[in-house]
Amino acid sequence: MKFCPSCGAGVASRVPPGDSLPRHVCDACGHIHYQNPKLVLGSIPEWEGRLLLCRRAIEPRYGYWTLPAGFMENDETTAEAAARETLEEAGARIELQGPFSMISVPYVNQEHVFYRARLLDLEFKPGVESLEVALFEEARVPWKDIAFRTVGLTLKHWFADRKGGAFGFHAEDLK
């Protein structure tokens, strides 16, 4: 059973007039509660060829390594969200260098976007959602302990592009 966030009445799941998908529709006040994918924004902070990763202090994937990333909030831009998450999770200040990857993850209704970034100093330290934060050169990346497929793909693209001499923009889907 679901309830209407506007009036508190019970809501049914059905296709509204003129629509093509079932929604939570309130028969009491007419409110339709749409559910849409969420944006996850992150960064790829670099310092002299090494990349900054965070070891997660929260579920899902407690103890696994990730790029700093999290849900984009209302009232912010994608760039602001990427910088905010990097500060919150890694205590790291960065200069953003442009979007690098955009990966659809429809089975969890998420869209992951990562920005390339330059770490501004070495004053980083783990935030409350991280156990530790460290810089990794390519050969030392803990590939078997990466938390999310979107992070692993983004790291692989980054190292491949660096080898190729030019950073592109990578869009793909996980299914």
Added chain:
Amino acid sequence: MKFCPSCGAGVASRVPPGDSLPRHVCDACGHIHYQNPKLVLGSIPEWEGRLLLCRRAIEPRYGYWTLPAGFMENDETTAEAAARETLEEAGARIELQGPFSMISVPYVNQEHVFYRARLLDLEFKPGVESLEVALFEEARVPWKDIAFRTVGLTLKHWFADRKGGAFGFHAEDLK
């Protein structure tokens, strides 16, 4: 007054423990209702150098011209959303050619993403949300009657890139 979608109790807006922003928090069941930006996906369908635009049959911006676009749904990828909206609004079948623009619109909590696309045939026709659908060469684009700033910016980038001989990826913010 807002109500909890999980249990129907009244909810207060406050900062949950460990969080930094106010949320709608339910004291009865503990449910936290997060509100995040929505993704709007669209395409830039091309046919022999002309671009397909739709004249809107709905508010906001009734009667103004737009690229086919709309809210991304759960369970789909960005590419699927762009193709679906193009079919729904313009009856147009397309082959996607990759993401072209990503524009944050924080004052309405939206992220707009447009894909370049090749129109597969001329069988397009307006869907229920469009008054008419037509192809425009650059000199004939109704610039003063474009519905949204993200659409105008995307069209300007497209024609500029074509003139320059290469299509890039354009990320920016509207404030």
